[in-house]
Amino acid sequence: MDLLSGVPRGQKIEQGGVAFGRRGHMHPILRTVLQRLGLGLLTLFIVSLVIFSLIEMLPGNFAKRILGQAATPETVAAFEKEIGLDKPAHIRYVTWVGNVVQGDFGASFASRVGYKRQVSDLITPRLKNTLFLASLTALIAVPLAIGLGILAALYRNSPFDRIVNSVTLTTISMPEFFMAYILMLFLAVKLQMFPSLASVDADTPLWERIYRCALPALTLTLVIVAHMMRMTRAAIINLLASPYIEMARLKGISKSRVILHHALPNAWAPIVNVIAFNLAYLVVGVVIVEAVFTYPGIGQLMVDAVRTKDMPVVQACALIFAATYILLNLIADIISISTNPRLLHPR
């Protein structure tokens, strides 16, 4: 839900303030990457601790949840033993960390004797679906946002600028599920253009998949476009006041050329940052859109797992989300640095 995050990410200044490696002896990009990766690993570790403690604090446990009202204490105890919930929390955590380090995410609590459900098997198809929807949305939303942003900057304060601004502001201000319902009403129920269910599976052919994902992708586009478009516009306008643009303009270069060739290349840093931020959102934050269109993505899996307290699945999802977030931020930082000559060649 962190769409509009008011902080232009360029203002972020620095993430932690810890310097790994000695300054100056390493290429700045390499240094940043190593530093961020180290911090990222630390963050992942803290995330797993936080999630583990949260689930431990939740009332009830998986065995009670699944067996429900009908369970007698003996059946609960038998079930707890089967999935290893009878061991103390710290031992379970240490075992889990040990396995993850070796690349084994373990089995879901929903496993039974003779029927192992590996967390990785559970997550992989869902993650693919999520990534597919995220890419589809990004393919529509990113060019659209940048294009609109440039046009709005070019014709700033014109009716076009104002309309684009207001419309995107409105779409971002609506609750997501509501936007989804409206699109569903008009495009699926009334016009019957797209299906209202985005149910896909591994066998769904690509075109069918795109067709089925149209409504969720459109909903997400409406949600994220505003943020990216506004940042593009602001970043360009911000640069228009700088002396070299002033100079270019005095030389009589056309307005659109000034913006495309002189302002835009230097505005990439904040734009890329906000794009990275929104892409991360597409991967981790689409729970509601998935629920409305019953899209089998990873967000829904995690919400389900939280409800049933299926710890191994919750942990794996959380790690994937956190890693995505950290990686996208890292990529954004690298792009910002490499597009900024001053940062690229310090002193």
Added chain:
Amino acid sequence: MTAASTEAKIPRARRSKSEMILRELRKAPLTAWFGMIVVAAYVFVALFAPWIAPYGESEVVSDEPFALWSSEFLFGTDQLGRDLFSRMIYAARNSMGIAFAATAVAFLTGGLIGIVSALLRGWFDQLASRLVDAVMAIPSLIFALMVLAIFEQPTILNIILVIGLVDATRVFRLTRAVAMNVVALDFVEAARLRGEKTPWIVLREIVPNIMPPLVTEFGLRYCFVFLTISSLSFLGLGMQPPTADWGLMVKETATLITYGDITPLLPAGAIALLTVAINFIVDWFLHKTSGLRDGQ
């Protein structure tokens, strides 16, 4: 003598300040005016809800669920036969109040820890930063969902605290970054050398200098909190009935959309209008304080 002169000075300073505000207001663009009027109207409705609403918040006034719009029930009734117009008005109070409280919690905790981190650096800063990094890396909606589930019963206080604390991480990031710049400035250094106590430095030197970005952020955060609460309501963990809340009302009436009834648009529109209005004001404020010029 000295007392008299300061006394004489203060009103003049005040007058000039209020004059300045007035002048700024006069120069404010149409969108900002629109935003301010809408927000003022919302606040008015929220404050005087019991006097404006024709019926009670959870009073069942009609035997007919989802009665049509009429002069008796302006926006019809909801699924239990409660007057939708009255519930919209009461919801203004609940939704806005709770979102405000949650945002305030976020700013008080996030802001304070952020400033202290910037000022103290060292292990405190490390600890806070790492923890905040970790929480930010967990999707906020899922995080809120988990924490709320711990409390078993999502009471209003719990919602305020949980959302407030989740959002505090974002405020922390911003505050720490901005405060870091200010702390390095000469006048803070000077105050320190004068031997001023830390609370004094925070209140007198740092806070006033980081106010503009924080105020902007407050407006934006407020909108998010609003949307987060309505999303939580949608997932069944937000406000609990019979409390009137716009998010919850959208959820309760959402199936009507399928039948071409626009009733669910009303609470959703109420949320959208308010966030748009706030964003207009924020835009204007950002424009004023950041010295962002349009280049022409």
Added chain:
Amino acid sequence: MNQWEELQRAAFGKRISRRDFMRRATALGVSTALATGVLSKAGYAQEPKKGGKFVIGIGHGATTDSLDPATYPDQMTGVVGWGASANSLTEMDEKGNVVPDLAESFEPSDDAKTWVFKLRKGVTFHDGRTVTADDVVASYKHHMGPDSKSAAKSILASVAEIKADGDNIVFTLNGGNADFPFYASDYHLPIMPANQDGTVDWQSGNRTGPFSIESFDPGIGAKLKRNPNFYKDVWFDEFEVKVIADVAARTNALTSGEIHFMDRCDLKTINMLKRNQDLEINQVTGYGHYIFVMNTQQAPFDNPDVRNALKYAIDRDEILQKVFLGYGTVGNDNPIAPSIQYAINPEPIHSYNPDKVRELLKKAGLDSLTVDLSVSDAAFSGAVDAGTLFKESAAKAGININVIREADDAYWDAVWLKKPFVASYWNGRPVQDWMFTTAYAADAAWNDTFWKNPRFNELLVAARSETDSNKRAAMYAEMQQLLHDDGGLINIVFNSYVSANSKKVAHGPLLSNWDVDGMKIASRWWFA
């Protein structure tokens, strides 16, 4: 009178079978189109025909579901892993009788202590292997034994021994039980292939039912295709179940034609759904009931007059209309649904009567009464609203009820069976013995009213092994009357299963033992 008119009259009075009607109409020279038109107006189901892919949307289903019948939680697993893909020894028909399914016949001994089920000949699993009595034994043993965490463990607790004898399966019970074949129809008891070591292979989903499972994605859905070797007719070629938890999304999927059937309609907007000409709404009153239960061992509920005062202080009609929008049947403090064998409607009917409440309170020596009522929507959806309306109606009769809203998550753990006056829900059972043994016998684990009535318990044991149907009817009538007059339950309503389907599909009368046409929708429906 003209013969054609007479024939039509017979059709509208449902006094003639579809087949006979068509035969006689043809004999009279009436065109087929006209005749079928009359039939559909008269509400006759159409002649089933083969073909097509049937898709349904279900409101249940989680990523933790599995095909292990021991832990089937709800309709999703029930429809996929039982109704469509498997068979139990027996099944229920639409009139509430138990009829043979995978068993060809079943016979009790004279004291109903030993039951012999004769296996249907030549039935095969989906992989082609013939079903043997050993498979049945293994499938039952899967739920028995001390380590079992099966939902069917309690109903098989009375089974002392189960053994295969050629084509027969012999159950020896601890005591006589005339209703045992009903137990054998439970959806937790599908017959599955046995492994060499006597355990059962539930993992593969290889079963005997009308459809074989092609894919099963927990929390997402399942795809099945027709079993060409099934021993009965099956109409659809393919069957797909989609999990759509959000009711608005489910409704949209139905109206936009992506699914043909949805369960659990949104009652609040059902009147608008009814206006859609392409859809049909079905309402089935099952055995499930929403109740408030009092602990009859604790004051003030240990006084039968207080219990009865509360039974008269609730306005069931108002709750049915306002909370359940009329979908259901008001209860009369008898947990046995009207459609169950030997059910009675005990007199006097308990309906809202403030004067009677005051009279009963006076008899109990009380001027007024204040009690705490614990509710949560975890008990049943609408429990909080029902409690609030109960409070209002009781207040007018001089009883002050404090409605306490309990936490959803811990409700069944910490409130139910713990606090003295709570909201509760029973899915109901197809026979009285099953329901009573589960919840009203003095020593039942889930005796949520803590009711210990000697006469009732005596009758319960006697009726179980009684094979004379008149005597049983009399015994069950007396037990229901006892519960009604003295028990600690306030039965608010028998809830209805409300579903909707596209008119592209057709069906006969719906089963009332479970939702989704007794979970057997896949084999009982067809394309119109």
